[in-house]
Structure formats: structure tokens, C-alpha cells
Amino acid sequence: MFRTVLVDDEELALNELRFLLRKIGNIKIINSYTNPLTALEQLKNDKPNLVFLDIDMPEVSGFSLAQEILSIKKNINVVFVTAYNDYAVKAFEINAVDYILKPVSFDRLKLCIDRIQEKNVQNISNELLYELQDKAGKKSGYNKIVTSDDSEINIFNTEDVLYFTSEQGKTIIVTNSGRYNTKDSLDTWEVKLRAKDFYRCHRSYIVNINRIKKIYSWFGNSYNIKLDITNDSIPVSKRRVKDLKNLIGVAS
Amino acid sequence: MGLSSGANDFLAKPFDKTELKVRVDTLIKLKKAVDNALKAEACFLQSQIKPHFLYNTLNTIMALCITDAAKARELILDLTNYLRKSISFNNMNHLIDLKSELSLVESFLNIEKARYGEKLKIILNIDESINCKLPPLIIQPIVENSIKHGIKNRVEGGMVSISIKDDESNVIIEIFDDGPGIEKEQLASLKEGRFSSEDSIGLRNIYNRMHMLYGYGPEIESMSGKGTIVSLKIKK
Numbered sequence: 001m002f003r004t005v006l007v008d009d010e011e012l013a014l015n016e017l018r019f020l021l022r023k024i025g026n027i028k029i030i031n032s033y034t035n036p037l038t039a040l041e042q043l044k045n046d047k048p049n050l051v052f053l054d055i056d057m058p059e060v061s062g063f064s065l066a067q068e069i070l071s072i073k074k075n076i077n078v079v080f081v082t083a084y085n086d087y088a089v090k091a092f093e094i095n096a097v098d099y100i101l102k103p104v105s106f107d108r109l110k111l112c113i114d115r116i117q118e119k120n121v122q123n124i125s126n127e128l129l130y131e132l133q134d135k136a137g138k139k140s141g142y143n144k145i146v147t148s149d150d151s152e153i154n155i156f157n158t159e160d161v162l163y164f165t166s167e168q169g170k171t172i173i174v175t176n177s178g179r180y181n182t183k184d185s186l187d188t189w190e191v192k193l194r195a196k197d198f199y200r201c202h203r204s205y206i207v208n209i210n211r212i213k214k215i216y217s218w219f220g221n222s223y224n225i226k227l228d229i230t231n232d233s234i235p236v237s238k239r240r241v242k243d244l245k246n247l248i249g250v251a252s
Numbered sequence: 253m254g255l256s257s258g259a260n261d262f263l264a265k266p267f268d269k270t271e272l273k274v275r276v277d278t279l280i281k282l283k284k285a286v287d288n289a290l291k292a293e294a295c296f297l298q299s300q301i302k303p304h305f306l307y308n309t310l311n312t313i314m315a316l317c318i319t320d321a322a323k324a325r326e327l328i329l330d331l332t333n334y335l336r337k338s339i340s341f342n343n344m345n346h347l348i349d350l351k352s353e354l355s356l357v358e359s360f361l362n363i364e365k366a367r368y369g370e371k372l373k374i375i376l377n378i379d380e381s382i383n384c385k386l387p388p389l390i391i392q393p394i395v396e397n398s399i400k401h402g403i404k405n406r407v408e409g410g411m412v413s414i415s416i417k418d419d420e421s422n423v424i425i426e427i428f429d430d431g432p433g434i435e436k437e438q439l440a441s442l443k444e445g446r447f448s449s450e451d452s453i454g455l456r457n458i459y460n461r462m463h464m465l466y467g468y469g470p471e472i473e474s475m476s477g478k479g480t481i482v483s484l485k486i487k488k
């Protein structure tokens with residue numbers, strides 16, 4: 001979930017952005033400001049991890065605001081939303097993650113959020129990895145996984161869950177007893193499962209590490225996973241192979 | 253025959269060296285003159301309709317489509333009127349009715365008001381019975397400048413007022429903003445008709461056109477912290 005702050009000196013531009021972001025989901029709009037100075041003052045309270053900034057604003061331009069924000073907390077995702085198409089280079093120089101032109105299209109904004117998500121997922125996977133290694137087998141917390149969709153809630157013992165996958169936009173949990181739909185996206189599950197022995201081995205898969213039976217190479221340097229009771233093959237993204245090997249203690 | 257198929261000049265054999273040189277020089281001069289005219293035109297075009305103004309307006313209209321479709325429709329008409337009047341460059345040298353220029357200004361103000369809401373206060377003090385002929389696009393760019401310098405650069409916003417009155421021989425149009433004012437040095441050069449900064453391309457254009465017609469340009473007064481007033485004196 002992105003804690004999101006919007007800054008634009010035009011109220012209607014804020015409305016428009018709010019409208020589009022609500023359609024995307026996984027975004028919590030904490031606050032929106034027409035005054036860039038107030039936005040800066042409230043940064044500590046708002047604690048955003050994503051900010052959308054107009055560039056042409058009174059007193060403080062979007063650029064100075066971005067620099068201030070990034071000097072306070074450098075891992076905030078800064079996205080510029082502007083009608084000017086000639087500042088893109090400067091925007092990326094100060095480490096903005098994206099630069100979107102007004103009027104904003106839904107598809108373009110969705111792409112922006114997807115990109116940030118992908119970037120953040122990578123950061124989370126690394127964090128997760130360290131966390132799991134640190135724990136060295138120590139299990140904590142509630143040993144159940146609870147899923148829900150529109151019609152039912154299911155509770156599984158963690159060890160009975162084989163993997164999560166997404167197929168045609170639906171998230172599916174595969175367990176000893178069968179396949180179930182779940183409302184949450186894989187990204188959300190990845191975060192929810194941080195304290196458990198699960199690993200996001202692919203954009204469309206999260207596997208239960210304890211159920212891995214075999215990791216085998218598949219065309220050149222890519223890998224697939226076989227789990228202990230199903231015959232399903234689960235792909236491993238190239239860049240995640242090394243993490244996975246480390247995680248289950250195989251020297252690479 | 254040669255010229256109608258696209259050549260610029262022709263020279264009969266045998267060539268005379270001097271004549272060839274003169275012809276080439278003439279062609280080069282012609283090309284330069286055309287380039288300059290185009291540049292001037294392009295400059296003026298740029299100073300008038302700014303792309304970001306269009307994109308921001310479209311963004312505003314998109315937002316209104318969700319919450320206030322009737323207002324969105326009004327703004328589309330305002331934008332249409334603004335574009336139609338700003339783009340009619342072919343009669344740049346003709347005089348137009350004051351009412352036509354004021355309709356452009358009104359459309360422009362409606363758009364800005366929709367964008368900035370309470371931050372932009374507009375006061376119109378216009379005697380509806382006054383009409384006169386004046387060069388096109390001399391009021392709107394000044395109003396645009398007033399909003400830009402007087403209001404957009406300030407968080408708290410500001411006020412712009414337009415007053416139009418007349419006496420026996422002239423119509424006086426005054427555009428006032430309560431913004432930060434123009435710095436002394438810059439004001440001095442503006443008064444002398446030196447428009448150096450990129451921002452004053454529009455003003456220079458107005459100055460030149462008024463000068464050709466009336467022998468004088470707009471009058472500018474400004475006080476730091478109080479605001480700026482631009483007066484246009486139009487002969488009836």
C-alpha cells in the first residue's frame with residue numbers, strides 16, 4: 001500500500017489525480033495540498049512513500065520541493081505531473097521515479113504505479129531475504145494463512161500451502177487440498193508473508209520454501225521449481241535465482 | 253516555364269560572372285528576409301498560445317467532466333473562443349472591435365478562474381457602451397502577464413482588475429494586478445521600449461504594433477509590493 005501525498009496549486013488538477021488514483025487501488029491518499037510549503041511542513045506527519053508533484057507552483061517549484069523531500073527521506077518515490085514536456089531530464093537528475101504529462105491518462109498513471117511497485121517489490125524481496133536468513137529457522141507468529149474472496153474465507157495451515165500464483169488477473173492459492181481464489185494481489189501477499197518461509201520467485205509466483213523438492217535448470221540459465229506433492233512447474237526469474245539459492249542454503 | 257516549375261531565378265548562357273554573383277546575393281537576401289519574417293511570426297505565435305496553458309486547461313476540463321459536466325461544457329466553449337480568436341493571425345494588421353478582444357479576454361479569464369478558483373479575484377469595470385477599433389491581441393497578453401506575475405507566483409493568490417473608460421478622443425484600457433510589482437531597473441527598460449527578457453516577447457509585440465499605429469506604446473507603472481498597472485490608450 002502506498003501512502004500517497006499529492007501537491008498541485010490547482011484544486012481541480014488534484015481532483016483529477018485523486019479520481020484516477022482511486023481507480024488504480026493499492027494507493028492510500030493521505031493528504032493533498034495546493035500550497036507546496038504546507039506540503040513540506042506536513043511531511044513528517046504524513047509519512048508518505050509516494051508523492052505526486054506539479055512543477056510550476058508559486059514560491060516553491062516542484063523541483064525544489066522534490067529536492068527538499070528527498071533530502072529528508074531519500075526512498076520516497078517522487079513522480080512529477082506537469083503540462084511542461086521540457087523538464088524531464090532535470091526531473092530524472094534529481095531522482096524522480098517518473099514524469100507524467102498533463103492531461104494524465106489512466107493507462108499512463110497505471111504504468112507509473114506498476115513500475116514503482118516492481119521497483120519496491122525488488123527492495124522488499126531483498127529485505128525479506130535478510131530477515132529470513134537472520135531468523136535462521138526461528139518461526140514466529142500465527143501459523144495460519146487466511147484468504148478471502150467475495151464468497152468465502154479459507155484458513156490454511158501454513159505448511160499446507162504450496163504456492164500463490166496469478167492467472168489472468170486473479171490471484172490463486174494452491175494448497176494440499178486444492179486451488180482457491182483470493183482477493184489480494186501477489187504484491188500484497190508478498191508483504192503479508194514476510195514473516196513466513198515464502199519467496200517471490202517470479203512475477204506471477206510466490207512459493208512455500210519448505211515445500212520445494214527440486215530446483216532444476218530449464219533452457220540455458222533459467223530455472224524451474226518442483227514442489228513435493230504437485231507436478232506443477234514453477235518458473236524462477238533469472239534475477240531471483242541467486243537469492244533463492246542463498247535462501248535455501250545452496251552455494252551458487 | 254522555369255519559374256513556374258519551382259526555380260527561383262534563371263540565367264541565360266553564356267554567364268556573366270558579375271551577374272551570377274548579383275543574382276546569388278539577391279537569392280540569399282530573399283531567403284534571409286523570409287527566414288526573419290518566419291522567425292518573427294513563430295516568435296509571436298509562441299508568445300501567444302503556450303502549449304502548457306492548453307494542456308493545463310484540458311486537464312482542468314477533464315477534472316470537471318467528472319464533477320460538473322455543465323461547467324466542463326462552458327469551459328470547452330471558452331477554450332474554443334480563446335483559440336479561434338488567438339489563431340486568426342492572417343488579419344493581424346487589421347483592426348478589430350473592442351468587444352471582440354474583450355470576449356477573448358473574458359474566455360481567457362473564465363479558464364484561469366476555473367483553474368485557480370478563490371486564489372484569483374477578478375474585478376471588471378467596463379463601460380459596456382464603449383466600442384472602438386483596435387489591433388487584435390493587445391489586451392489579452394497583458395492580462396495573461398498580470399495573472400502570471402501578479403498571482404500565479406504567490407501562494408495566497410491575488411487580484412487582477414480591468415477597467416475601460418473613454419473621453420472624447422480616446423478609450424483608456426487599464427489592467428491592474430496587486431502582485432509584487434516590477435523591479436526598478438526592469439521597469440526603466442520596459443518604459444524605454446527595451447524588452448529583453450523572454451517574458452516580454454508579448455509586450456514587445458504589442459509595443460511595436462501600437463507604435464506603428466499611434467506613435468506610442470502601452471504605459472507601465474509599477475510599485476514594489478503594491479502592484480502593476482498597464483494602460484493602453486486607443487484613439488477613437
